[in-house]
Amino acid sequence: MSACTRDEWMTVAAARLLANDSVCFVGIGLPSAACNLARLTHAPEIVLIYESGTIGTRPDVLPLSIGDGELAETAACVVPLPEIFSFYLQAGRVDVGFLGAAQIDRFGNLNSTVIGPYELPSTRLPGAGGAPEIALHARQVFVMARATPRSFVEQLDFRSSAGYLDGHGARARAGAPGGGPRAVITDFGMLAPHPGSEELQLVALFDGIGVEEARAAVGWPLKVADRLDTIAPPSTHELDTLRALNARTREAHARPVHIPL
Amino acid sequence: MSCQHLQLAEAIERFVHDGASVALEGFTHLIPFAAGHEIIRQRKRDLHLIRMTPDLVYDQLIGMGCARSLTFSWGGNPGVGSLHRLRDAVEHGWPHALELNEHSHAGMAAAFTAGASRLPFGVLRGYIGTDLPAHNPNIRRIACPFTGESLAAVPALNPDVTILHAQRADRAGNVAIDGIVGAAREAALAAKTLIVTVEEVVDALPPAMNGIVLPHWTVAAVVHCRGGAYPSYAQGHYARDNAFYQRWDTIARDRQRFLDWMDHHVLGTRDHRAFLASLQTEATA
Numbered sequence: 001m002s003a004c005t006r007d008e009w010m011t012v013a014a015a016r017l018l019a020n021d022s023v024c025f026v027g028i029g030l031p032s033a034a035c036n037l038a039r040l041t042h043a044p045e046i047v048l049i050y051e052s053g054t055i056g057t058r059p060d061v062l063p064l065s066i067g068d069g070e071l072a073e074t075a076a077c078v079v080p081l082p083e084i085f086s087f088y089l090q091a092g093r094v095d096v097g098f099l100g101a102a103q104i105d106r107f108g109n110l111n112s113t114v115i116g117p118y119e120l121p122s123t124r125l126p127g128a129g130g131a132p133e134i135a136l137h138a139r140q141v142f143v144m145a146r147a148t149p150r151s152f153v154e155q156l157d158f159r160s161s162a163g164y165l166d167g168h169g170a171r172a173r174a175g176a177p178g179g180g181p182r183a184v185i186t187d188f189g190m191l192a193p194h195p196g197s198e199e200l201q202l203v204a205l206f207d208g209i210g211v212e213e214a215r216a217a218v219g220w221p222l223k224v225a226d227r228l229d230t231i232a233p234p235s236t237h238e239l240d241t242l243r244a245l246n247a248r249t250r251e252a253h254a255r256p257v258h259i260p261l
Numbered sequence: 262m263s264c265q266h267l268q269l270a271e272a273i274e275r276f277v278h279d280g281a282s283v284a285l286e287g288f289t290h291l292i293p294f295a296a297g298h299e300i301i302r303q304r305k306r307d308l309h310l311i312r313m314t315p316d317l318v319y320d321q322l323i324g325m326g327c328a329r330s331l332t333f334s335w336g337g338n339p340g341v342g343s344l345h346r347l348r349d350a351v352e353h354g355w356p357h358a359l360e361l362n363e364h365s366h367a368g369m370a371a372a373f374t375a376g377a378s379r380l381p382f383g384v385l386r387g388y389i390g391t392d393l394p395a396h397n398p399n400i401r402r403i404a405c406p407f408t409g410e411s412l413a414a415v416p417a418l419n420p421d422v423t424i425l426h427a428q429r430a431d432r433a434g435n436v437a438i439d440g441i442v443g444a445a446r447e448a449a450l451a452a453k454t455l456i457v458t459v460e461e462v463v464d465a466l467p468p469a470m471n472g473i474v475l476p477h478w479t480v481a482a483v484v485h486c487r488g489g490a491y492p493s494y495a496q497g498h499y500a501r502d503n504a505f506y507q508r509w510d511t512i513a514r515d516r517q518r519f520l521d522w523m524d525h526h527v528l529g530t531r532d533h534r535a536f537l538a539s540l541q542t543e544a545t546a
Contacts, residue, residue, distance in 0.1 A: 028340055051366060052288050052441045064503040065339030067289025069496050072440045080473075081288055081313075081443045082370040090367070090386055109390070113363075118396050124351040126337030126344075129314075132391045133367040162390025175411065176389050253503040259488035259537050 004234050006146075006187040008242055009206055011037060012234040014098075014144050014185040023047040024096040025089060025134050028066050030144045031098035033242070034185075036062060040241050049088065051130040053079045062249040070252075085130070089137045092177065097138030099131055099161070101145055103153050106199050106220045108143065108163025108181035110135065111156040118158060128160040135161035140182040147186040149219035164198035171198070188214045189231055194223070204229040264434025264480040269458065269489075269533065272482045273299045276422050276454050277308075280329075284311035284420040284452065285318060288443020289339060289501070292493035293426040293458055294318050295486045295533035301325045302528060311420050313369045313444060317492070317509050320344040321527070323359060324519055330360035332418065334369045341506055345513040355516065363397050368415050373444045375417035376451025387413045423452030426490040427475075428497060429466055430459045434477035437466045440496030446473050455479060458486040460498050488537050505540075 004012075007030070014034035018024060020043040026035045032050075036059065039046050047056050052067035056076030063071050072078050079087075088094060101110035102125050112128060114121035135141055141163075145151055163181045164171045171180050180198075184191040189205035201223040202214050207230050215222050234242070267275070277283060277300055285293045297318035300308075307329045310319055315336040322328055324346030336347050350359040364372065371383030384403070394400040394413075403414045425445050427438045436457045438445060449455050457475065462485050466474065492509075494501035512522050526543075530536040 052290070052443065054441065063340070064506065065289045065501065067339075067441045067443070068501055068503070069290070069440065069494055072290070072496060078441055080446055081366070082374050082447060085367040085370050086385075113392070118392075121352060124336075124343075124348045127333065127335045127363060128365045128391065128393065129335030130366040132365040132389075132393065133385070133387050136387065136389055159390065159392045165390050171390065174389050177386070253507070255500075256504065257491070257494075257500050257502040258541075259491050259499055261488070261534055261537055261541075 004239055008239060009234060010144065010185050010187050011242060012238045013190065013231050014142065015041065015238070017142055017183055017185070018043050018046055018096065020045050022095045023049065023093065024098055025049045025051070025094045025138060027099045027131070028063070029100050031100055032062055033245070034144065035098055036245060037238070037242050040245065041238055049084065049094065051081065051084055053081050053084050055079060060248065061252040062245060064253050085133060089133055092137065094138045095140070097134035097141045097178070099134060099141060099143050101143060101160070103151055103156050104143060104145055104184065105153055105156050105163070107165060107167045108184065108193065108200055109156055109159050109165065110143065110161045110163065111158045113158040113160045115157050131161040135163070135178070136176050137178045140179045143181050143184045145184070145186055147188060147217035149217065152218040152220070154220045164193060167198040168196070169198070186217070188217055192225070199223065201225050202228065204231050206231050207233055264477045265482050266434070266462070267482045267484055269295060269299050269484045269486055270303070272456050272484050273303055276456055276481060277305055279305055280307045281421040282309040282311060284418070284423040284448045286312060286423060286425055286443060286445045286448040287490070287493065288313065288441055288445070290441040290443070290493065291426045291438065291445065291490050291495055292316055292318055293424045293489060294491060294493060295489035296424045296456065296458055297322055298527045298533065298536060300327060301523070311418060313366055314339070315344060315347060317344070317506065320346040320513055321523065323347050323350050324356070324513070325523055326356040328359060330362065332362040332364070334364045334366045338506060338510060341510050345510070346519060349516065362399060363393060364400070364415065365393065368400065368413065370444050370447070372415045372418040373447035373451050376419045377447045380417055382414045382416050385413050418451055420448070420452045422454045422456065423448045424456045424458070425449055426458045426495065428460050428495055430457060430462050430483040431466050432462065432464065434480045434483050435466055436475040436480055436483065437469065438473040442473050446475070449475050450479060454481045456482045456484065458484040458489040460487055460489070460495050461485070486533055489533060491537060
């Protein structure tokens with residue numbers, strides 16, 4: 001394997017979590033890259049759904065937006081947006097929801113709404129979009145986020161979507177149908193909920209990275225699971241596939257669009 | 262109401278009044294940019310803007326001072342980052358304060374569906390464990406009358422005017438839409454008045470199959486406007502200009518640069534055709 005970036009490593013690590021028979025509701029950005037890498041490597045039959053209503057899409061390049069034409073042209077079907085959320089997500093027909101976020105707390109709750117108070121935020125973020133119900137209904141949720149003490153925080157500024165709420169079964173008691181965040185993939189390794197407290201703890205590190213780096217990147221006292229795994233570096237095939245995908249994507253997004261006047 | 266074929270300026274002048282609630286829908290695809298620009302040219306004010314994903318067209322409307330409030334569920338530049346004019350309005354009240362009515366996508370979809378059905382509210386199993394209901398009094402809980410289950414309820418959205426862009430209309434005013442449709446159908450039928458700009462006007466629409474058709478008596482006005490979704494896209498006609506979406510980040514980041522750009526390309530052009538021509542001049546300069 002040639003040297004890879006942390007983004008590449010986390011994308012590969014996230015892709016490996018996806019099974020060939022999964023139905024996966026995909027968020028834009030890093031999750032979209034991971035899901036398509038899985039499809040192009042070990043999971044060719046995976047069903048990818050984007051919230052724009054494209055089901056079973058097989059884009060040749062990564063979409064910049066959630067609704068690029070490439071997603072519609074390569075989909076098994078395209079349905080209206082209310083159907084995606086009602087008939088597929090809310091009805092329990094999604095195995096995996098794959099999300100990103102600006103902030104995450106120790107119970108896997110996510111913030112993508114504001115930094116600071118809601119009425120007068122220091123940073124107004126895009127908002128929740130599809131995430132509240134993806135987080136609620138998918139049988140399991142994977143989250144991808146680069147870790148810093150500003151993003152992995154003790155206290156969220158706003159809860160845009162539910163992880164395990166305050167832990168210890170609070171999510172299930174609140175009536176959330178889905179299983180909640182089963183894995184958080186970050187740029188040092190992976191966190192997963194403790195089976196009892198539901199607090200996220202360190203379960204795996206990238207090969208060559210120490211526990212101290214993980215602790216320094218997380219804004220709460222990070223616990224370490226009894227068993228700590230090592231995530232193997234990307235294989236040549238994984239890395240070549242991802243880089244080719246990214247190169248095709250960059251080229252496609254820079255292509256000029258001409259409107260005949 | 263019978264459908265009329267109008268010029269864009271006339272349709273906006275006649276149907277979009279100051280203070281109106283206006284939904285320019287289209288989920289990434291078929292966003293009615295030309296109509297948004299015409300609203301800016303006519304300096305409409307005090308609008309209640311409704312749209313699931315505000316996108317660049319609402320960044321422009323908000324930055325040009327057209328909006329009083331925004332009902333939305335995700336306000337970013339997809340895949341790029343922030344809508345800087347939306348952020349400036351929320352964080353600093355520039356050019357003036359903006360009231361937010363914030364939902365999730367599923368909540369907005371339920372509200373449009375209820376609106377299209379002329380029901381008072383939409384219902385969903387949603388919002389559990391989020392802070393959104395604490396900041397939006399229009400997200401409430403109701404008990405299912407049959408099972409007692411607690412569900413989320415949102416009031417129906419019935420915009421005064423919904424504006425869509427579509428690939429085709431026929432001479433009677435029937436409108437056909439292909440590709441990603443988002444909540445366009447629901448927003449269209451929820452509206453008191455529906456305006457549709459189209460890439461082409463044809464004698465007969467292609468067989469509908471699973472495409473969406475809005476029948477002529479639901480449409481107030483059809484406007485022939487080629488390229489009317491640019492820099493968004495019209496499947497089968499032109500692609501989304503992802504490079505423009507990336508470029509917008511630097512244009513919108515700075516107030517003066519934004520105003521200069523709008524002055525030059527929108528206020529300084531008489532219609533959408535001239536807008537597109539001015540951008541092509543810029544691209545080749």
